[in-house]
Amino acid sequence: MYRASNFIPDPYQELLDAKPLRSLAPMFPAPMGVNVNQSSTPPLVCVTPVGQFPTGFGAGNLPAFGSFATFSVTANGVSYAGTSANGPIDATPISAYKTRSGMPVDGDDPYSGNQTLSSERKRRGRPPGSGASRADGSNVHMTFEALRRRHLQMDETQDASRRADLKAGAIMMASNIRANSGKRVGTVPGVEIGDIFYFRMELCVIGLHAPSMGGIDYMTTKFGNDEDSVAICIVSAGGYENVDDDTDVLVYSGQGGNSRNTEERHDQKLERGNLALERSLHRKNEIRVVRGFKDPFCLTGKIYVYDGLYKIHESWKERTKSGINCFKYKLLREPGQRDGAAIWKMTQKWITNPATRGSVLLADLSSKAEMLPVCLVNEVDHDKGPGHFTYTNQVKYLRPLSSMKKLQGCGCQSVCLPGDSSCACGQHNGGDLPYSSSGLLSCRKPIIYECGDSCNCSTNCRNRVTQKGARLHFEVFRTTNRGWGLRCWDPIRSGAFICEYAGEVIDELKVNLNDSEDDYIFQTVCPGDKTLKWNCGPELLGEDSPYVTADEFEPLPIKISAKNMGNVSRFINHSCSPNVFWQPVQYDHGDDRHPHIMFFALKHIPPMTELTYDYGVAGAESSGSGSRRTKNCMCGSRNCRGLF
DNA sequence: GTAGAATCAACGTA
């Protein structure tokens, strides 16, 4: 983590970092490195001979490879010009990409989360392309998720699953809260290659793929003086016998005739989507491709990955195994795009066999302190690793837990259930259990109380999530311009628990004594709107907001230093357009002023996307002593505040 | 303008 300067031009910057992976992999087929087996010397640690600086800023001149001297971070006041950030590796992909998709990703033309549903309804009937439909895709997506989470929470309370995705979608449609509602050929503003989705309705509300079930989206558009009906987006999700093993080729089946009962099966006809695909073959227009994958964390679930633009190169008829005549369309991925589904397949391979990951400096930075190994990689320069620290996933408190206030427990048999008014933990959390049945956070709150030792319920209780620890395949990686960062091989769903901010709780009075610790101190500074409005669902439904606004926000006294000891959290960089947020959680003691700091996904995070959270604006609370230094943020997103 | 048909969902249950 390198806090003095930060360049994250947009939330998808990480994939630019990811890009070199494939190109570099053949050059470094074997782990490069050092101390792959650390088990004899826990708790580790690796030491960097060249410190925390990117090459080209002094430290890189040191000829110190291989010598293991301890370093301390001395990153005071260094700032970089944006141009110096260009590493030799990702320059070409960046420019190639940027000319393709002209729109910024995370703009700040938000549909305001303060409006109620009823006021939104007045927007009905606006023509496409105006008003709310122009709203930024990221905000629309997050609004959908917030509504879906709230509906799911209410449905689970009544023990009735009624498709929260469709309910949220219906509200979005009725209020015209959607992005890119006018159909188009080619790139959709705000949707990046590699973006992931968990429901078809998500594709719909952001304007990537309009049909809620159908696999082929098409429209009539002009080609010179002609008009033609052409395909604009297809979903390949396993419903037909498609050939999609190759990352750049897709053999897509036409639609129709594919009924589950044999009586209804019939040959496909050249109409609707099939006709559009045929016309696209002749018109050679770009077609967006969404590929479906099995969700590794939910065996019945599916994840949709946007894989960029393809073109149809040939078509033919073919008799399928089920005996019907079927149209086949061979699509090739347009060159010059960054990897989408390819990254997915690559990381899945690494998860199955971590030895296949190249450029590895250390197979497990945590020395088995985490359930899953934490990979340390560098594929951008010769830095051998972050400065010395002790890996721990615990928080070291000032006082022993036994001397702290006890947390009250519930008396539930077996597991706690939503809607059970006799569950003390549910009441403690304001009436609702904070997590869905699949363990996702429903709502950001000032503090969350998980069940603990004083509860009667079992460890299977859904109100025990963060206490079980991180279960992701993390990777600490070298960034091109902001020191070390954290990313993950797994897809992370919005609301999923990521990790705790581990380290040493420090006394507020001592904060200013050791300035070099400043870069690794966590404080509950008020975050930006993206984080505060994470749960705008209730507001849109006319309910009271369960969280506070920036004005009402009150920081907690807790401060945690990860300088000398910590976990992967210490490598999470700042962004004004973050994909992670912090959330206080209690489960093993009752001192609400010193809770655990847990990180959750702010939105769906594709594999290999850098994790970032909003450090907040330092000094905003005017607390004088104890507030950390303000630093210039160069993150470059349109809603960058300039400081953090 | 509108009803009906078509469709590579998503859940719950067996």
Add this chain to the structure above:
DNA sequence: CTACGTTGATTCTA
């Protein structure tokens, strides 16, 4: 865990 049945939303088509 896979199969099957149920309840579906959006958009296209007639």
